[in-house]
Structures are given as structure tokens and as C-alpha cells.
Amino acid sequence: MKSRIVVLICWLVTSVSAVASGIPAHEFFLKNGMKVIIKEDHRAPTVAHMVWYRTGAIDEVNGTTGVAHVLEHMMFKGTKTLKPGEFSARVAALGGRENAFTSKDYTAYFQQIEKSRLPKVMALEADRMANLLLDKKEFEKEIKVVMEERRLRTDDQPIPLVYEALNAVAFTAHPYRHPIVGWMDDLQNMTVEDARAWYERWYAPNNAVLVVVGDVNPKETLALAEKYYGHIPRKAVGNTRPQVEPTQRGIRRVTVKAPAENPYVSLAFKAPALRDVEKDEEVYALDVLSAVLDGYDNARLNAKLVRTDRVANSAGASYSPIGRGPALFILDGVPASGVTTEQLEKRLRDEVERIAQHGVDEGELKRVKTQLIAEQIYKRDSTFGQAMEIGMMELSGLSHRDIDRIIDKLRAVTAEQVQAVAQKYFSNDNLTVATLYPLPLEEKKATPMASLRH
Structure with missing residues (x-):
């Protein structure tokens, strides 16, 4: 996960x-x-x-x-x-x-x-x-x-x-x-x-x-x-060509066979990356959506799929919008005994669809945002954590001076914005599904076979 x-x-x-x-x-x-x-x-x-x-x-x-x-x-x-x-x-x-x-x-x-x-x-x-x-x-x-x-x-x-x-x-x-x-x-x-x-x-x-x-x-x-450092001469550093990813035109699937204890499935949806801190409002809503699904112990995926319905041994969501390239919003999980990866795939998507249809209430939204911000404050309480934060922002094309503004934007995310991105970015045209087919653990390890279908 x-x-x-x-x-x-x-x-x-x-x-x-x-x-x-x-x-x-x-x-x-x-x-x-x-x-x-x-x-x-x-x-x-x-x-x-x-x-x-x-x-x-x-x-x-x-x-x-x-x-x-x-x-x-x-x-x-x-x-x-x-x-x-x-x-x-x-x-x-x-x-x-x-x-x-x-x-x-x-x-x-x-x-x-x-x-x-x-x-x-x-x-x-x-x-x-x-x-x-x-x-x-x-x-x-x-x-x-x-x-x-x-x-x-x-x-x-x-x-x-x-x-x-x-x-x-x-x-x-x-x-x-x-x-x-x-x-x-x-x-x-x-x-x-x-x-x-x-x-x-x-x-x-x-x-x-x-x-x-x-x-x-x-x-x-x-x-x-x-x-x-000042005496080291500058160089004519080359540029990398953009290599813009073409528009996806339908669901893609890949199956990996490898020795493992359990099957596993991961769903990756194309989603926007953060380029403009002031204008890219959907990025903040998508991150809050990820937290609603998997931002704390009692978040929706764990509460519903693992604890209540017991269709998954684990289930998660993740979204990383800061980087030089495109971003993915990922749902993943390990199905419980007797549950297929296809069934878990549907249940993961159902939880997003539930938010798309019914939204999140203000109480849940407030809990999620408070939890996330508190978590980050705790984790950044070190000189190394601060240096990591500054460097990653700078090298991803943003500025360390944007950090405060990002927090302001996240605090301002509304329930309506979370529902809107749940409705917009989770169609088949944005989706790639990877499934692990477990082989016996005692089987000799060989180069795994991956069948790709676009």
C-alpha cells in the first residue's frame, strides 16, 4: 500500500x-x-x-x-x-x-x-x-x-x-x-x-x-x-524535451504473475498535477478526496471495505500532485479470502462513486483536513524534514515560498469541490488497472510475464 x-x-x-x-x-x-x-x-x-x-x-x-x-x-x-x-x-x-x-x-x-x-x-x-x-x-x-x-x-x-x-x-x-x-x-x-x-x-x-x-x-x-561552491564554473545545461503524454482513449490493463501470498489490484487514474498554486483548485480538492478515502484509521476505505464489509485485507488511496511530470490518483487493495480482484476493483470504485453522488458532510471534511495538517506539522518537526520540504518544492518547479499558500488553499477546500472532482476524474478513459496474480511462493523465481492490453 x-x-x-x-x-x-x-x-x-x-x-x-x-x-x-x-x-x-x-x-x-x-x-x-x-x-x-x-x-x-x-x-x-x-x-x-x-x-x-x-x-x-x-x-x-x-x-x-x-x-x-x-x-x-x-x-x-x-x-x-x-x-x-x-x-x-x-x-x-x-x-x-x-x-x-x-x-x-x-x-x-x-x-x-x-x-x-x-x-x-x-x-x-x-x-x-x-x-x-x-x-x-x-x-x-x-x-x-x-x-x-x-x-x-x-x-x-x-x-x-x-x-x-x-x-x-x-x-x-x-x-x-x-x-x-x-x-x-x-x-x-x-x-x-x-x-x-x-x-x-x-x-x-x-x-x-x-x-x-x-x-x-x-x-x-x-x-x-x-x-x-562559488568558484565552480557554470555549464550549459541541456534541456529535456516535454514528452507530453497523449490523451488516453480507454481503460488499460496489465496482469503480473509473481510468487506472492495474496492477489493485489491497483487502479491508477490520470489526474492534474500542481503547476500554479493560485489557479489549480482541483488539485487541492483531489488531495482532500484522497484523505477522505484513506487519510486516517477510520477513513472510508478502511472503515467500509476492511472493517465493516470485510471484502479487503487492506485498501488505500494516494495522490501525489507535486512533480515535474503528470500525476496519478491511485486506489489499491488486497482482497479478502473468497473475494476476487475484479470484485475489489468494483468496490473501490463504488466508494468514489458514493462521494460523487452524495458528497461529504461538513463534519467529515473538517475532521479530514484537521487530521492531515496536524500529521504534517508533526512529521516536519525536524531540520531534515524542513530541508526535504524546501528541496522537493523547488526541484518540482514550485517555490518554497508557496508552502504557506498551499496550506491556505487546502483549508479552503469545500465539500462541493471534493464532490466535483470525484465526478470528473474517475472514468474508464482515465484508468489503468494492474493486477497481481499470485504464484506459489515456493516456485522458482523467473522473469515475470506481464501481458499488456491497451
Whole structure:
């Protein structure tokens, strides 16, 4: 199940000022084009330091899918001054923790550190922005690690296999159809030159956002940014073509066969993404609709399908409107014993139709919005959470300054708006259905067969 924690990671967020000290974030640009966002939070003597690159799986092309993620791995494999693995060892020696992640829309690197160690991690991060070494032998070892990661997290996991197939069918032209980790054949044929070309094309200060949140002074932190990042020359960063998804003209289905304990079904409806915070009113109503269905323990899907009617072992709804590409509204569930996936598919759609026909009452709407906002306030009560929030907004084409306004818009959603989007976006013409057909768990794992019907 996709949880609200995952889906709303940068959505329904409370403002940084409400979470922490009430001081707004400071925004600067270095002369080389690097954007710098600094947020003070003096509750603890720690700092979250993040560098976000505006490149991810969305920028990849057929034949080299997964290269953004592969380069993320290679960023830890040495520079002109550091040996492979030395970056992580130095951060650990400073008492900090660090990691990185690649998404469809961006790639980010972070360290959490005691505040006096900030200059040292800035120096380390700036070094690999400018001086990464891509050694063929190190690449050949690391590409095997990535392939094994794909086997463990996708090929041997039934639900990730379903979502991989779902995206591949829901999107016919847009690169969101590709998995972030890449298709296995592309990984098997990837070379160190592919990774080097990606680094040279996208890893530049003018294609990056530096986010620093914690017990810092903005002027002093900006001076550090200028010292460590300001000398790195800007590049002529390429643009990714839009690859607009064609209009869907009917229901699409995919069946995945894989060893699993239970069947599973996921319904993905094309829905609008957030592009204009002021004008895209339907986005806010769709997010509230998702919360009405699956925003808390006693939300409609769990209360009706799991607890009362017992037609599902689990049932959920999710919607993630913030991103560089198109959005999906997803309903999913595991049918109870004796219930088919077709029957559960109908029951999931019935719950949306019930809202389309009868709406939601004001009491339920108020509970849902209060719950969601309170949940986000709790989850963002950390320097790292605030840095994540700022970075994801910025790298998705929005601004961290939009956060307060988004909350205002969500608070203003009416019952009539929720009913209207339930009526508008859940037709067959917008729908892709992915179904897991469980094979015996003891069966030897082989490459799953997926039959695609458009």
C-alpha cells in the first residue's frame, strides 16, 4: 500500500515558520547560478546540508534508463582528492550521517552534522560536484551492486513489480513509464561513459539548489557557500524535451504473475498535477478526496471495505500532485479470502462513486483536513524534514515560498469541490488497472510475464 507518509511527503506540509522558529527562509543566488536557501532553526546545534540536482529519471532516454541512479552511486567512488568510500568515512569521522537518493524528478545528497562541522561537509560536497573521478573498474563493480538492488527491491518483490508494470502501461510516451532503477537490460549494457556523460551534462552549480537548515547564521552560511561552491564554473545545461503524454482513449490493463501470498489490484487514474498554486483548485480538492478515502484509521476505505464489509485485507488511496511530470490518483487493495480482484476493483470504485453522488458532510471534511495538517506539522518537526520540504518544492518547479499558500488553499477546500472532482476524474478513459496474480511462493523465481492490453 502507498501510505499517506510516502504520498504526502511534500504535500499538505505546514510552513517552515510554523514548525520551527517563525523566521522565513533566506534565498540567494551565487554568481555561477547556484541557488542557495538557508533556514534558521536554533532548537538544536545541528544542521541539515543538502544539494539537489534538477535531474532524475524523467530526463533519461531509452537505452540508458537508470543512469541517474547509477551516477548517484558513483558519486561516492572517489574524486581527484578522495579515494573510493572516503567521502562517507570522513562524514562518519565528523560524527555525521549522510546519504543520497534519486527520484523521477531530481537527485539529492545530504549530510546531518553538528553545526561547527558544516564547512567540512560543504567542502566535501563541492569537491565531488567539480572533481568526480569515474573509474572503469569502480563502475564495473558498482553496476553489479545496482543490478542486485534491482533484483532485491523489484524483481523479487511482487508489489513493486506491479507498480513498475502499472507505470509502463499508464504512460505511453512520458518517461515516467521507466523505473527509477532502470530496466535490467539497460543496466547490463551501461558503460562508465554513460555515467560520465550524465555527470557532465547535469551536474553543475547552475542546475543545483543548496539547502541548509539548522542552527546557522544566514550571512555566515552564505559566505561559506560562496567559498566552497562559488568558484565552480557554470555549464550549459541541456534541456529535456516535454514528452507530453497523449490523451488516453480507454481503460488499460496489465496482469503480473509473481510468487506472492495474496492477489493485489491497483487502479491508477490520470489526474492534474500542481503547476500554479493560485489557479489549480482541483488539485487541492483531489488531495482532500484522497484523505477522505484513506487519510486516517477510520477513513472510508478502511472503515467500509476492511472493517465493516470485510471484502479487503487492506485498501488505500494516494495522490501525489507535486512533480515535474503528470500525476496519478491511485486506489489499491488486497482482497479478502473468497473475494476476487475484479470484485475489489468494483468496490473501490463504488466508494468514489458514493462521494460523487452524495458528497461529504461538513463534519467529515473538517475532521479530514484537521487530521492531515496536524500529521504534517508533526512529521516536519525536524531540520531534515524542513530541508526535504524546501528541496522537493523547488526541484518540482514550485517555490518554497508557496508552502504557506498551499496550506491556505487546502483549508479552503469545500465539500462541493471534493464532490466535483470525484465526478470528473474517475472514468474508464482515465484508468489503468494492474493486477497481481499470485504464484506459489515456493516456485522458482523467473522473469515475470506481464501481458499488456491497451
